[in-house]
Amino acid sequence: MADETNLVKCENCGQEVPKEDAFHEGDQLICEECYLDKHQKIKACDPWGVHSKKVLRERAGQEGTEGLTDLQKRIYELIVSRNGATQTEIVRELEISPNELQNQIAILRHCELLKGQNRDGVVYVVPFDA
Ligand SMILES: [Zn+2]
Incomplete structure (x- = not known):
């Protein structure tokens, strides 16, 4: 039962997702899929579309960030x-907004x-x- 407290229901599609995977969109709490859908940012990943996870893992270093914007690379x-950072740390170090x-x-x-x-x-x- 403890797990349930970490789940939130997407107000757009109704699927339950972990709290940390949910996005605030205005008054709504929505899942990542709906968020990406709304913002149509998925297209940024098109270069990756044809690659399987396995192929991605075999790629290393610089090649792994191919097709990303400078900010995404940073x-x-x-x-x-x-090997991991909190959003607060990243915001502070890269001087970008949390959004x-x-x-x-x-x-x-x-x-x-x-x-x-x-x-x-x-x-x-x-x-x-990781
Ligand atoms: Zn959703």
Whole structure:
């Protein structure tokens, strides 16, 4: 039952998602899929569309960030360089807004480059294969 407290219901499609995967959109709490749908940012990941996870994992270093914007690369490289960072840390170090960061992380997560990880109650953004 304890797990249920970490789930929220997407107000758009109704699926239950972990709290840290939900996005605030105006008054609504929505899941990542609906968020990306709304913002149509998924297209940023098209270069990755044809690759399977396995292929992505076999790619290393610079090649892994091919097709990303400079900002996305900076975020990705920051996180990889220290094997995970909180959103607060990233916002501070890269001097971007929390909203902008959340947008970028959503894209990077969709590209399977990053993911959220709960460390003692603090959500870190970590490399996807961490
Ligand atoms: Zn949804």
